[in-house]
Amino acid sequence: MEFGINLQSIVPVRKEPSHLSEMTTQLLFGELFRIYETYDGWHQVRLAWDNYEGWIPEKQARMIEEQEFLQLMNADTPAVMDLVQLIANESQKTMFAIPLGSSMPGLEGQFFSIAGENFRFEGQVSITSGVEEIETPQEKKEFCHDLVEDATMYLHTPYLWGGRSPFGIDCSGLVQMVYRLRQIKLLRDAPQQATQGEVVTLLDEAEPGDIAFFDDEEGNINHVGILADRFRIIHASGNVRIDAIDHQGIYDGKQEKYTHKLRLIKRII
Numbered sequence: 001m002e003f004g005i006n007l008q009s010i011v012p013v014r015k016e017p018s019h020l021s022e023m024t025t026q027l028l029f030g031e032l033f034r035i036y037e038t039y040d041g042w043h044q045v046r047l048a049w050d051n052y053e054g055w056i057p058e059k060q061a062r063m064i065e066e067q068e069f070l071q072l073m074n075a076d077t078p079a080v081m082d083l084v085q086l087i088a089n090e091s092q093k094t095m096f097a098i099p100l101g102s103s104m105p106g107l108e109g110q111f112f113s114i115a116g117e118n119f120r121f122e123g124q125v126s127i128t129s130g131v132e133e134i135e136t137p138q139e140k141k142e143f144c145h146d147l148v149e150d151a152t153m154y155l156h157t158p159y160l161w162g163g164r165s166p167f168g169i170d171c172s173g174l175v176q177m178v179y180r181l182r183q184i185k186l187l188r189d190a191p192q193q194a195t196q197g198e199v200v201t202l203l204d205e206a207e208p209g210d211i212a213f214f215d216d217e218e219g220n221i222n223h224v225g226i227l228a229d230r231f232r233i234i235h236a237s238g239n240v241r242i243d244a245i246d247h248q249g250i251y252d253g254k255q256e257k258y259t260h261k262l263r264l265i266k267r268i269i
Contacts, residue, residue, distance in 0.1 A: 002035040003069035004045070004061045005105075005114060007089075009098050010165055013054035017042030023162040024054050025173070025188055029080075029087070030103030030114075032072060035061070048073060050176070052188040064115050072114070075106040078125035079181050083153060083166050085123035092117065099165040100153060101177045126181050131269050143182070144209035144269060148234070151178045151226050157240045171224050171236040175211055178226060184268060190224040197266035203247050206230050210267050214249060214260035223260050225250070235260075 006027040014021040017039050025047070027033065032048035033056075042055045064072075080102040088095045106112045110120050134140050151174070153166070160168025164177055172190040179186045187193050194213045200206050206227050214223040225235025233245040237259065244251045250260040 002063060003066055004033050004035055004063050005072070006031050007062045007114065008060060009096060011056055011060045013045070013056055015054060017055040025052050025162050026164045027056065028102045028164060029098040030105050032069060049185065050188045062115055068115070072105040077103050077105045078107055078127070079103060081124040081126050081181065088120040090118045090120055099167060101164065101180055126183065131184060140269065144207060147178060147182055147209045148226065148228050150181045151234045154240045157236070159236050159238055169236055169240065174236045174240060175224050175226055179268065186268070191221045193224060194221050194264055194266065197268040200265040200267050203230055203265065206265050207267070209269055210265055212245065212262060213264040213266070215263040221263060
């Protein structure tokens with residue numbers, strides 16, 4: 001097994017080893033992965049954050065030693081909190097843009113080093129502590145309020161299947177990335193996310209930051225969003241938007257109809 005890290009802005013992860021294959025997710029800057037197979041110029045990778053698997057071009061992978069991989073895995077890794085921000089590669093004397101949610105593994109002050117290259121980042125980053133720091137109901141309320149505020153940073157982002165950035169995002173990518181900003185690991189796809197957390201029996205008992213899941217006529221979970229409160233949901237459908245929700249599902253006021261049927265509510269925090 002080999003190990004790598006993404007040192008580019010965004011790298012598409014595809015279902016099959018081909019540029020024509022469907023994109024299933026994305027690697028953002030600073031995200032780690034394991035390499036399980038190499039075929040015809042492509043690496044089959046498993047992402048360290050959520051164990052999602054797919055293929056990336058060999059040319060877009062930056063290899064690192066296992067020892068550094070493990071060191072970075074265990075390092076404090078804040079997330080970028082600016083929609084788009086410049087990062088400087090001081091070793092190569094270059095600068096390039098990285099999006100909201102990118103990772104800063106081992107960041108100390110404004111500097112960190114990866115694979116012998118030195119980087120400088122002067123933007124905003126998230127706190128590195130997570131839910132384990134919450135001790136009182138008021139702290140939990142404030143944490144969930146901040147999480148919902150984070151979700152609004154993605155408003156109007158166009159829907160993109162497999163997307164995880166403010167340039168394009170899908171419904172489960174939105175939910176995953178909003179929680180990522182608060183150092184909470186969620187799985188990648190909506191049916192996987194539905195296995196996490198605790199069930200909230202009724203919408204009337206839901207709290208801001210809870211996750212709502214929706215299903216199709218066959219009962220398969222096919223959509224997910226974050227509750228802003230008991231009456232509104234932030235979700236990616238066409239673009240990232242805020243819509244009304246009730247016990248039936250999501251109601252689109254412009255279309256004057258329900259667009260998604262409510263199946264399940266889960267609480268992560």
